[in-house]
Amino acid sequence: MSGNKQIAGGDGEWLQQSLEDDDQEIYQIIRNEKERQRCGLELIASENFASAAVLQALGSCLNNKYSEGYPGVRYYGGAEYIDEMERLCQRRALELFKLNKDEWAVNVQPYSGSPANFAVYTAIVQPHGRIMGLDLPDGGHLTHGFFTEKKKISATSIFFESMPYKVNQETGLIDYDKLAENAKLFKPKIIIAGVSCYSRHLDYKRMREIADENKAYLMADMAHISGLVAAGIVPSPFEHCHIVTTTTHKTLRGPRSGMIFCRKGVKSVDPKGNKEMYNLEKPINEAVFPGLQGGPHNHAIAGVAVALKQAMTDKFIQDQKQTIANAQHMAKLLVDRGYNVVTGGTDNHLMLVNLKSKGTDGNRADKVLEAIGVACNKNSCPGDTSALRPSGLRLGSPALTSRGFKEADFDKVADFIDRGIQLTLEIQQVIGPKAPFKDFKDKLYKDEDICAKVKSLKDEVASFASAFPIPGFPLL
Numbered sequence: 001m002s003g004n005k006q007i008a009g010g011d012g013e014w015l016q017q018s019l020e021d022d023d024q025e026i027y028q029i030i031r032n033e034k035e036r037q038r039c040g041l042e043l044i045a046s047e048n049f050a051s052a053a054v055l056q057a058l059g060s061c062l063n064n065k066y067s068e069g070y071p072g073v074r075y076y077g078g079a080e081y082i083d084e085m086e087r088l089c090q091r092r093a094l095e096l097f098k099l100n101k102d103e104w105a106v107n108v109q110p111y112s113g114s115p116a117n118f119a120v121y122t123a124i125v126q127p128h129g130r131i132m133g134l135d136l137p138d139g140g141h142l143t144h145g146f147f148t149e150k151k152k153i154s155a156t157s158i159f160f161e162s163m164p165y166k167v168n169q170e171t172g173l174i175d176y177d178k179l180a181e182n183a184k185l186f187k188p189k190i191i192i193a194g195v196s197c198y199s200r201h202l203d204y205k206r207m208r209e210i211a212d213e214n215k216a217y218l219m220a221d222m223a224h225i226s227g228l229v230a231a232g233i234v235p236s237p238f239e240h241c242h243i244v245t246t247t248t249h250k251t252l253r254g255p256r257s258g259m260i261f262c263r264k265g266v267k268s269v270d271p272k273g274n275k276e277m278y279n280l281e282k283p284i285n286e287a288v289f290p291g292l293q294g295g296p297h298n299h300a301i302a303g304v305a306v307a308l309k310q311a312m313t314d315k316f317i318q319d320q321k322q323t324i325a326n327a328q329h330m331a332k333l334l335v336d337r338g339y340n341v342v343t344g345g346t347d348n349h350l351m352l353v354n355l356k357s358k359g360t361d362g363n364r365a366d367k368v369l370e371a372i373g374v375a376c377n378k379n380s381c382p383g384d385t386s387a388l389r390p391s392g393l394r395l396g397s398p399a400l401t402s403r404g405f406k407e408a409d410f411d412k413v414a415d416f417i418d419r420g421i422q423l424t425l426e427i428q429q430v431i432g433p434k435a436p437f438k439d440f441k442d443k444l445y446k447d448e449d450i451c452a453k454v455k456s457l458k459d460e461v462a463s464f465a466s467a468f469p470i471p472g473f474p475l476l
């Protein structure tokens, strides 16, 4: 029977079919998502558009290969090309960040940033050991030990003891003095210098001093800014940190994956000339595999290697400079229109806009912006008391910069944001400022007059955005 023959593999022809021929449902969903990306304005600070070459590596036969272990020591046969590819990725990672291979090691196997961070704590901190990271409502990340009064939210606060440090609630800037004071009491094993929503440079030097005073390691999570670091246009964490983790798909513009860099070689020499060596590489490698992960995602690692090569080019550096220029321009435009941009502006690719003084909040504005084709995040702002009603929006420039947007194009982007927020206020005015979120959404999605306004704005956004090219393949 031909059906059985096909199921058994048979002549294999059915396994050669294109996605379009093989699975119309998934094909259409991907087409729709591509159209959404093409016709929308992507302002999510952690997103970007991977290149066609990166996507090609991701969709390659490397997906098929198991290779548990590390180059040269695998538990599966047939890994000679995988070894070559992983070693090349490691070499490129060190070269891109200008690291000497005798002083730094890199593990390119973490599936993404969260597993990378968890692997570091597993290796270095041990169960119930102590970590200190920037609190999530203040701009830190879940995996920097987030918990609330009611619940330990992140596994990094369940398996490790976490004490957050905070920003000054007035200025929005990290309170390093308080961090120093608390670190002295808490004695963490690791201090994390990393952010998910913080628009200013981190003071790695000061943080290293605090770490040294407490015999702690300083770990940077540079996920958001790794492209900017690679381009050499923001302070590099490598100068002061012992460990650096990153995702590879944000400003770095690669596939969704992660990397861990750590120091190796001589840590210190005492007055008698005795050397103390770093002991980070082996425990970290063991924590990644076999501690936490199985087979590396070789297609993703190959995509990372491609992205790292692209990141060594002048074009990439130019794009990263443009990313910052665009963010700074957008922040200025919003300030000029009376918006409260936290800390007054940005040094990097993102900004946090506090909408409280405008009379609205992140939940409501985010929903309206989404409806008109502008994608961004609601985000809590310093001083927020309710995590359920965050005051702010996080806006970032990397993705649109990859589509070729320049400052003048961001004039239009800022205008769309402003008009979306005006529409938010209009809805609130109709239903009353204290009306619950459900009523707000009902009005937004069901009211004829509002829906017409949303549609007209969405059409304008689409006609503007779709004029810009989009990296990747034309159809998928």
Ligand code: DSN
Residues within 6 Å of the ligand: 045, 046, 113, 141, 196, 197
């Ligand atoms: N989810 C990412 C962000 O948006 O910042 C971090 O992992």
